[in-house]
Amino acid sequence: MKKINLLSKYSLILSLILISYGYVCRIANIYFFWESKSIGWVLLFISFLIILFQLIKNKKNINKKAILEKVASGIVILVLAVKAILMITVPFSDAYATAKKYLKNNQVLSSEIGNINSFSLIPLGGIQKSTDSNGESGYATINLTVKGDLKFKDLTIYISKAPDSNEWLVDSLE
Numbered sequence: 001m002k003k004i005n006l007l008s009k010y011s012l013i014l015s016l017i018l019i020s021y022g023y024v025c026r027i028a029n030i031y032f033f034w035e036s037k038s039i040g041w042v043l044l045f046i047s048f049l050i051i052l053f054q055l056i057k058n059k060k061n062i063n064k065k066a067i068l069e070k071v072a073s074g075i076v077i078l079v080l081a082v083k084a085i086l087m088i089t090v091p092f093s094d095a096y097a098t099a100k101k102y103l104k105n106n107q108v109l110s111s112e113i114g115n116i117n118s119f120s121l122i123p124l125g126g127i128q129k130s131t132d133s134n135g136e137s138g139y140a141t142i143n144l145t146v147k148g149d150l151k152f153k154d155l156t157i158y159i160s161k162a163p164d165s166n167e168w169l170v171d172s173l174e
Helices: 006-027 038-060 067-092 092-105 107-113
Strands: 117-121 123-133 135-148 152-161 170-174
Touching: 006 038, 038 067, 038 123, 067 092, 067 123, 092 117, 092 135, 092 152, 092 170, 107 135, 107 152
Parallel strands: none
Antiparallel strands: 117 135, 123 135, 135 152, 152 170
């Protein structure tokens, strides 16, 4: 059986470095490239997928079944697809716009991290909406990094929308 190719090794190593840096920069209060953690996790899943495809190909070449590798590939593809959908939809949602507006106007947060310059490139979370005869309601949990003049901070913001309201409201902030 062939060994894992060089690209797979380098992408795996790079993903682990990015993930490690993402955690270290938070612990050591280094306010540069906090997105490395999110990017590293995505790259790690892509690396696993490349390795699984190589294992499937290697087993096929020696006429062995690769059921476990195919199932694992399917799971990794599903995780990447869900993550991609969330990375695309969350930043364009009304809930995310409400979260950003709330955070920009939050004086307690501004006093802690300074003037808010930007938000993370890759906000994640979940948004659930439902519509019935009373109107549209929903709940959202959004995880993002707020970048201020003084420091950065990872936050989770909980937002809800009542059926009789047109606007999302912030419930809590962690």
